Every structure is written in C-alpha cells, then in structure tokens.
Amino acid sequence: MNIPYGKQWIDEKDKKAVLDVIGSELIAQGPKVEEFEKELCKTTGAKYCVVVSNGTAALHLATLALDIKKGSEGITTPNTFVASANCLIYNNIKPVLADICPDTYNIDPVEIKKRITRKTKVIIPVHFAGQVADMEEIQQIAKKHNLFVIEDAAHAIGSEYPDGGKVGNCKYSDMTTFSFHPVKTITTGEGGAITTNDNMLYKKLLLLRSHGITKNPKEFSQNPGSWFYEMQNLGFNYRLTDIQAALGISQLKKLEKFIKFRKKIVKKYNQAFQDLSSLGNVVLPFEKTPNSSAFHLYVLQIDFRKIGQYGKSRKTVMNQLAKIGIGTQVHYIPVHFQPYYKKHFHFKDGNFPKAENYYDQCLSLPLYPKMTDNEVNYVIDSVKKVLS
Numbered sequence: 001m002n003i004p005y006g007k008q009w010i011d012e013k014d015k016k017a018v019l020d021v022i023g024s025e026l027i028a029q030g031p032k033v034e035e036f037e038k039e040l041c042k043t044t045g046a047k048y049c050v051v052v053s054n055g056t057a058a059l060h061l062a063t064l065a066l067d068i069k070k071g072s073e074g075i076t077t078p079n080t081f082v083a084s085a086n087c088l089i090y091n092n093i094k095p096v097l098a099d100i101c102p103d104t105y106n107i108d109p110v111e112i113k114k115r116i117t118r119k120t121k122v123i124i125p126v127h128f129a130g131q132v133a134d135m136e137e138i139q140q141i142a143k144k145h146n147l148f149v150i151e152d153a154a155h156a157i158g159s160e161y162p163d164g165g166k167v168g169n170c171k172y173s174d175m176t177t178f179s180f181h182p183v184k185t186i187t188t189g190e191g192g193a194i195t196t197n198d199n200m201l202y203k204k205l206l207l208l209r210s211h212g213i214t215k216n217p218k219e220f221s222q223n224p225g226s227w228f229y230e231m232q233n234l235g236f237n238y239r240l241t242d243i244q245a246a247l248g249i250s251q252l253k254k255l256e257k258f259i260k261f262r263k264k265i266v267k268k269y270n271q272a273f274q275d276l277s278s279l280g281n282v283v284l285p286f287e288k289t290p291n292s293s294a295f296h297l298y299v300l301q302i303d304f305r306k307i308g309q310y311g312k313s314r315k316t317v318m319n320q321l322a323k324i325g326i327g328t329q330v331h332y333i334p335v336h337f338q339p340y341y342k343k344h345f346h347f348k349d350g351n352f353p354k355a356e357n358y359y360d361q362c363l364s365l366p367l368y369p370k371m372t373d374n375e376v377n378y379v380i381d382s383v384k385k386v387l388s
C-alpha cells in the first residue's frame with residue numbers, strides 16, 4: 001500500500017480537456033481562462049472572478065488591490081500555511097496573529113477584537129480544513145472598525161456558510177481566495193482564484209495579474225496606434241494558462257462528487273475512531289454547522305501521552321504509519337514558530353497557546369476522493385493499532 005495524505009483525481013475527461021487546448025492555437029491566454037472564471041462565479045455565487053497562477057498569488061493580489069498604507073497592520077491566524085500571512089508582508093503590512101478557537105481550529109473573533117489597533121486595516125480569516133470561520137462575527141468586527149476582509153478559502157471550495165451560501169460568494173468579505181494545488185479539492189496543477197462582488201476591485205485585479213498593463217484604449221492617456229499598451233500600476237505576471245483553465249473547468253464539474261466522497265470517508269473515520277474518542281485519546285474533527293465543510297483535511301487531535309503503556313511521540317506514530325505505507329501530515333506549524341517571523345516580528349513560543357496546544361496534538365490522516373474502501377479500512381485498522 002502507498003496511501004499519501006492527499007492526492008488529486010485526474011480522469012480521461014480531464015486529460016482530453018487539457019489535450020484539446022494543447023492542440024489548439026491559444027495555449028496561454030485563450031477562451032478557457034474566462035470560461036473557468038465564469039464557472040467559478042457559478043460555483044461560488046460571486047459576481048466576479050480572476051484566476052491566477054497559484055493561491056499565494058491570489059492572496060498577494062487581493063491584499064495589493066486594497067491599496068493599504070505601508071506600516072498598517074493585518075490580522076490572520078497562526079494555524080495556517082505561511083502564505084496567508086506572507087501576503088501582508090509582501091504589501092508592507094505588519095502581520096498580526098490572533099489565536100484560534102480550540103474546537104474549530106479557526107481564528108477566534110474574540111481574539112481578533114483584542115488585536116485591533118488604529119493601524120489595523122484588514123482581516124484574513126482562513127477556512128481551515130474546509131470548515132468556515134465565524135464570518136458573521138468577523139464581518140461585524142470589520143464593519144465596526146472599518147476594516148477589509150479577505151477570506152483565505154484555499155481549503156474550502158464547495159464549503160457552505162451557516163446560511164447555506166457557498167464559500168466565495170463574498171457576502172461577508174471583500175474578496176475570497178482559492179488554491180488549486182493538487183492536494184486541494186480541485187486542481188489545475190498550480191493555480192488560484194480571487195472572487196469578489198466589487199467591480200472596482202475586479203478591474204484592479206485584472207490589471208495587477210498582468211503587469212499593471214491595460215490594452216483598453218478607453219483607459220489610455222494617449223493612443224498612438226494599434227500596438228499600444230500602457231502600464232499604469234506595478235503588477236505581476238500571475239496569469240493562469242488556458243491549459244490549466246481547461247483542467248480547472250473539467251475538475252469543477254466533479255466538485256460535488258469529490259466532496260461527497262470526502263464526506264463519506266470522514267463519516268467512516270469518525271465512526272471508526274469513536275472508541276478512541278470516548279477514551280479521551282483523540283479528538284475527532286468538529287463541525288460547527290453539520291454537513292457544511294468540504295473537508296479538505298481530516299485532522300485528529302491525539303493525546304500522544306495516552307498511547308500504549310508509556311505514550312508515543314508524534315514522530316514515532318508518523319514513522320510507524322509511513323513504514324506500512326500510510327502518509328500523514330501536520331497542518332500546520334504555527335506561523336509564529338517560523339524563524340523568519342520570530343526574527344522580523346518578534347513572535348515568541350507561548351504567544352498563541354491554543355494554536356500551540358493544537359499543533360502539539362494534530363495529525364492529518366489520508367483523505368482524498370479516490371481512496372478505495374479497502375484503503376480507508378486499511379488506514380482505520382492501522383491507525384487504531386498504532387494508537388492503541
């Protein structure tokens with residue numbers, strides 16, 4: 001057996017979609033990019049969408065589009081991939097972290113309130129593992145203090161808010177970002193997207209994705225001829241190719257199926273690990289609103305001290321599982337533990353006790369729609385053995 005913690009699902013239809021574009025005239029910027037954006041608008045319910053080269057680029061551009069003054073502050077969670085905080089630094093905004101809720105592992109609105117200063121300009125909640133953050137409360141805080149909100153939904157395409165709306169509809173935020181890395185729910189190889197309902201932001205994002213260059217004569221300061229273009233802002237080349245967009249369109253058609261399969265595996269895991277949970281040895285994933293998470297990850301919190309007679313370290317558990325072909329992962333090393341963050345922003349161990357306590361105990365088990373019943377059962381039996 002070789003069961004990684006996450007894996008893409010690519011079928012013949014995906015391959016055909018990619019091959020059709022590779023065989024066509026336009027392999028970089030063609031009609032598929034816009035088509036993918038339209039489909040993402042339909043999936044999320046947002047008015048506008050801009051696809052980009054990866055989820056980090058999506059966060060970078062979303063933050064840049066807000067024109068936030070240098071030296072301002074932005075608040076995000078320590079329990080995330082570093083990209084959610086790095087996007088602030090790219091824009092000369094100081095990253096401020098707010099501790100998590102111990103049940104959902106998402107940023108805690110109460111902790112956000114404690115971190116707000118006159119310099120705070122933006123909040124970046126992350127829908128960790130697919131479970132949505134407390135967006136209504138975050139929106140209220142943002143409104144009260146006149147702050148922007150960018151949702152990092154790298155884990156959460158297809159997840160739902162408690163009101164039934166889809167993540168990415170931007171009901172509670174200015175923009176939402178996605179990642180289409182292969183371990184994510186749908187993939188374009190590398191890829192990302194930003195959704196918004198704000199036409200001004202949409203136009204800015206389109207410019208920033210492509211060097212800040214406009215080719216629209218109506219926006220020119222002069223128009224000497226058909227060759228002309230104007231760079232009006234400092235942007236980047238963060239474009240997604242038509243090849244990738246074609247894959248994205250094809251993948252998106254399977255989103256509901258992918259999520260259904262993920263949920264089925266989660267249910268099986270939850271039932272199987274119930275006894276360990278009753279003993280207090282593990283904490284199962286908690287869903288604040290039942291059936292709302294798209295479940296990018298299945299995270300167990302494990303009391304490693306309680307395993308066997310003498311306890312076992314996480315390293316031992318991971319090694320024992322790896323030896324029998326089961327990949328596990330740790331999501332995430334808290335952002336403030338990273339040497340760069342300690343050095344430049346003076347974070348210290350102990351700053352965010354709930355995120356740190358969670359980090360000590362978390363372990364992500366394999367979860368991807370292509371897992372067979374056999375593989376799921378093998379993981380269940382093996383994990384139970386290793387944790388007993």
Ligand SMILES: Cc1ncc(COP(=O)(O)O)c(C=O)c1O
Nearest residue numbers: 054055056081083154179180181
């Ligand atoms: C929460 C979160 N935000 C942002 C990113 C960045 O996405 P990408 O890898 O597509 O740049 C990731 C990727 O792992 C992520 O998990």
